[in-house]
Amino acid sequence: MPIFNTNVGKQLIAVTALQRSTTVRIMPAMLAIAAAAAAQTAFLPLLSGLVEAPGTPQPGSHQVHLAVLGAIFPLGGMLTAPLWGALSDRGNLRAILVIAVATLATTTALTGATSLNALYLLRIFAGIAFGAVVPLCLLVGKQAALDSKVRARQFTMLTASLFLGDFAGPLLAEASARISPQLPLLSLGIAVAGVAFALALAPAPNIHWQVEPALVTGRQDSRILVLTLLGLTIVGTGGLSAVHLSLVMHHPEALPGREQIAWMLSLCGLAMLAAQAFHAKLGWLETKPARLAGGMLLLLGVALSLFPLAQSKPMIAATVFTAGWSAASLRLIASFWISAPRGDAGLRLGIQHGVASVGQVSVPLAMALSPSEWHRTVLWTTSLICLVLLPAVYLVWRRTALLT
Numbered sequence: 437m438p439i440f441n442t443n444v445g446k447q448l449i450a451v452t453a454l455q456r457s458t459t460v461r462i463m464p465a466m467l468a469i470a471a472a473a474a475a476q477t478a479f480l481p482l483l484s485g486l487v488e489a490p491g492t493p494q495p496g497s498h499q500v501h502l503a504v505l506g507a508i509f510p511l512g513g514m515l516t517a518p519l520w521g522a523l524s525d526r527g528n529l530r531a532i533l534v535i536a537v538a539t540l541a542t543t544t545a546l547t548g549a550t551s552l553n554a555l556y557l558l559r560i561f562a563g564i565a566f567g568a569v570v571p572l573c574l575l576v577g578k579q580a581a582l583d584s585k586v587r588a589r590q591f592t593m594l595t596a597s598l599f600l601g602d603f604a605g606p607l608l609a610e611a612s613a614r615i616s617p618q619l620p621l622l623s624l625g626i627a628v629a630g631v632a633f634a635l636a637l638a639p640a641p642n643i644h645w646q647v648e649p650a651l652v653t654g655r656q657d658s659r660i661l662v663l664t665l666l667g668l669t670i671v672g673t674g675g676l677s678a679v680h681l682s683l684v685m686h687h688p689e690a691l692p693g694r695e696q697i698a699w700m701l702s703l704c705g706l707a708m709l710a711a712q713a714f715h716a717k718l719g720w721l722e723t724k725p726a727r728l729a730g731g732m733l734l735l736l737g738v739a740l741s742l743f744p745l746a747q748s749k750p751m752i753a754a755t756v757f758t759a760g761w762s763a764a765s766l767r768l769i770a771s772f773w774i775s776a777p778r779g780d781a782g783l784r785l786g787i788q789h790g791v792a793s794v795g796q797v798s799v800p801l802a803m804a805l806s807p808s809e810w811h812r813t814v815l816w817t818t819s820l821i822c823l824v825l826l827p828a829v830y831l832v833w834r835r836t837a838l839l840t
Contacts, residue, residue: 462590464638465576466597468537471631472569473601475544475562476509477705478609478624481698483684486548486555501552503804506681507797508556510673512563513570514793520568521575521786529572529579530635536568537632545625548618567793570598571785574771578781588722591772596712599764603705606698664832665770666791667825668729672766674795675740675818679704679759681800682743682811688752700756707760715765721772726833729769730826736762737822744812767792 487501524532543562550558577590608627613620683697691697715721720728739758746752774788775781795818802814 462577462580462594464635465533465573466594467631468533468569468635469573469594470597470601470604471537471628472540472566473598474605474608475540475601475621475624475628476566477602477605477701478544478612478621479509479547479559479562479605480506480680480684480701481606481609481694482547482613482620485694487552500804502685503681503800505556505559506677506684507800507804508559509563509566510677510793510796512560512565513567514790514797515567516564517567517571517789517793518783518786521571521782521784521789524572524575524782524786529576530638532568533572534632534636536565536572537635538629539565540569541625541629541632543625544621544628545619547621547625548616563793567786567789571782571789574775574785575782578775584722588719588772589716591775592712592716592721592768595764595768595771596709596716599705599708599712599760601705603702603709605705606701610695610698660835661832662774664825664828665774666788668733668766668829669770669788669792670795671733671818671821671825672736672763672770672795673792674799675736675815675822676704676759676763677796677799678740678803678815678818679743679756681803682815683756685803685808685811689747691749691752700752703753704756704760707757708764711761711764712768715768721769725769725773726830729766729829729833732762732765732769733822733826733829736766737819737826740815740819740822744815 483502483505487505520532520536540562543558543565547555547558574591574594577594578587580586580590608624609621612623616622680701683691683700691700715728718728735758739755739762743752743755743759746755770788771785774784799814799818803811806814
């Protein structure tokens with residue numbers, strides 16, 4: 437009996453050490469994806485003020501520019517993320533990530549004292565860089581994983597880092613704006629540049645930065661499953677974008693100031709972060725994906741339906757928190773399962789990020805091209821799509837054999 441206990445103890449110690457080792461090895465990717473997300477959401481609470489600055493558009497076009505500037509960032513990722521993913525399957529991940537994070541740092545730091553045309557240009561370059569960071573960091577997590585359980589944990593940690601950045605971005609924007617009002621994101625941009633420098637020097641085995649061609653064995657995911665996963669991505673990001681833009685464009689009476697909008701956006705990021713911790717403990721990401729996806733679709737649909745009707749601060753906070761939690765969960769499910777095949781994982785993740793940007797582009801454009809009183813229809817339409825996808829998720833997963 438003592439010998440048995442000793443052996444079990446040694447095995448547990450070895451497993452724990454291995455888990456810590458893989459976690460440490462993806463820390464540079466976690467830092468990079470958090471910095472990129474912070475740079476993305478930091479722009480949102482400042483958006484209205486930047487458009488209202490001297491030399492910017494006439495009051496009649498204010499709402500249009502708010503929506504189009506909200507769409508131009510994800511448009512950059514939508515157009516280029518598949519290309520970044522394909523390059524990552526054949527190139528050095530570290531070099532591409534360093535360039536992308538450095539580009540994001542530059543565009544973030546220069547946001548502010550610029551013309552409207554320059555602001556558009558900065559945002560699309562930032563979106564192109566963001567479109568490289570997210571899928572490549574997830575690919576690093578896949579590279580570092582030893583099996584499907586470890587991969588589930590790695591993806592959860594990386595998406596948690598993404599949403600930690602979402603949570604911190606608006607708060608960091610407020611702090612940065614107080615330091616340099618003319619270039620309100622200068623301090624944040626310098627911090628992101630520091631992340632790029634650290635990423636270039638971070639020690640890690642080459643296996644995590646260089647993707648070797650892999651032989652794909654066994655059955656592959658059906659096309660209908662891949663399309664369903666992409667559908668989950670679109671409704672998740674589109675619904676969240678609708679909530680974010682509604683807060684920024686309409687300034688609910690219960691949230692009169694920019695600081696309160698920033699806190700509400702951060703609450704959404706906090707919900708997204710909390711969802712990752714919950715799923716890491718629950719374990720359904722790997723074992724019961726259909727049940728998890730169905731529940732999150734239902735939650736998101738309800739939150740989007742109720743958001744336009746919310747008038748009090750607690751009600752707005754509850755719907756924002758629910759939308760953030762469910763949208764983040766849908767993004768995690770889609771990212772984990774779409775990268776499951778052993779070949780072309782980078783391309784698949786790049787395509788998924790590009791498709792995720794479809795919702796982030798189409799929703800702001802729909803708001804830009806429609807009268808203000810119709811904006812709630814965008815939320816309700818997205819909610820209806822969630823409910824339509826709900827039975828499809830169960831049917832598709834029941835008929836599809838998945839490999840990890």
